[in-house]
Amino acid sequence: MTDKAFTFQTLHPDMIMDALFEQGIRVDSGLTALNSYENRVYQFQDEDRKRYVVKFYRPQRWSAEQIGEEHQFALELLQDEVPLAAPLRFHGETLLTHQGYYFAVFPSLGGRQYEADNLDQMEWVGRYLGRIHQCGRRMPFQHRPDISTQEYLIEPRQVFEQHALIPASLKAAFLSATDKLIEAVTAQWHTRFESLRLHGDCHPGNILWRDGPLFVDLDDARNGPAIQDLWMLLNGDKAEQRMQLETIIEAYEEFMPFNLNELSLIEPLRAMRMVYYLAWLLRRWDDPAFPRSFPWLAEEDYWRRQTAIFTEQVRVLGEPPLQLTPMY
Known part of the structure; x- marks a missing residue:
């Protein structure tokens, strides 16, 4: 696979149409690009007015076995x-x-946008996350x-060191600042x-609402602790987060069952996401879509802010972890 394929420069509309036609789908509406940076995702309508989404995976990221899982x-x-x-299956296969x-x-x-501050919706999501983890x-x-x-x-730290x-x-x-953050997270990480098996990226943007939650995008599915699929739903100050967490866990x-030992992993996981996300942006910088969408990455002020953000997260990691309200 060429570097141009990695950055999707060889993926053209005619090629997408041909790929779908091979599976018996005739595109009637044209292709509407959806918001996705890692992969290329398009919505379309076929000649029978059925609506679909086609997702082309970024080459060199996941193997066929990993996508199959x-x-x-x-x-x-x-x-x-x-x-x-x-x-959907085509001739018995989902991976084409x-x-x-x-x-x-x-x-x-x-569906509608999931309301991140709506406790009723959060309760529904918590219930379905229990079923996902079951x-x-x-x-x-x-x-x-x-x-x-x-x-x-560790691997993102190597990206930071090498990237120009x-x-x-x-x-x-x-x-x-990165090294101090890694040290602080490592001191608190436990197993x-x-x-x-987790959704892996269960933030509010990956939940739609249509008479209940609809989960999308398992592209970052991994093995890990249950709290990984819960902590990204929390927002606001500590009191608000505690109320939200209690709603979700109940x-x-x-x-x-939820293992309360995992609560101490919320801030380490938040820090890990910060570091990993920033390294992901740098790894994808050769894709023309990234400089267009994230131009501030080339500005000095951005890196000053990131240094301050990492330093602040070290301070947060020194605070007591979020806990549920004791029941008497």
Whole structure:
């Protein structure tokens, strides 16, 4: 696979149309690009006025086995009546190929935006996350990775050190802040949890609302602690987060027990996401879509802010972890 394929420069509308036609789908509406940076995702309508979404996976990221595990997990969840966008089968297969690209076709399932401050909606989501994890604990992923400090901290640190986009005059301070954050996270990281198959990226943007939650995008599915699928739903100050967490866990435990040891991983996981996300942007910088969408990454002020953000997260990691209100 060429570098141009990695950055999707060889993926053109005619190629997409041809790939779909090979599966018996005639595009009648044209292709509407959806908001996705890692992959290329398009919505369209066929000649029978049925609406679909086609997703072309970025080459060199996931293997066929790893994508297959994502699809299998989605289909298991659908079988368990979890509302989720799962890939469609064509001739018995969900993972399709065309000119070196892996792709999949999904039904187009619309919905409203999930309301991140709505406790009633949060309760619904907590209940379904319990069901997702009930399915996820049946077996681990064999090919997809585990959430680990190696992938989320150590490897990104190497990207920071080598990447020329970070201004030379600011690099030493930024790397020092990164090292202190890695040290703080490593000191608090533990494995006193049951490792489950997870959604992996369960932020409010990956939940739609249509008479209940609809989960989308299992692209970052991994093995890891249950709290990974819960903490990104929290927002506001500590008191608000505690109320939200209590709402989610009470609903969650209708289907799955929750291990309170995992609460101490919320801020380490937040820090790991910060570091991993920033390294992801740098790894994708050769894709023309990234400089267009994230131009501030080339500005010195951005890296000063990131140094300050990492330093602040070290301070947060020194505070007591979020806890549930004691029950008497």
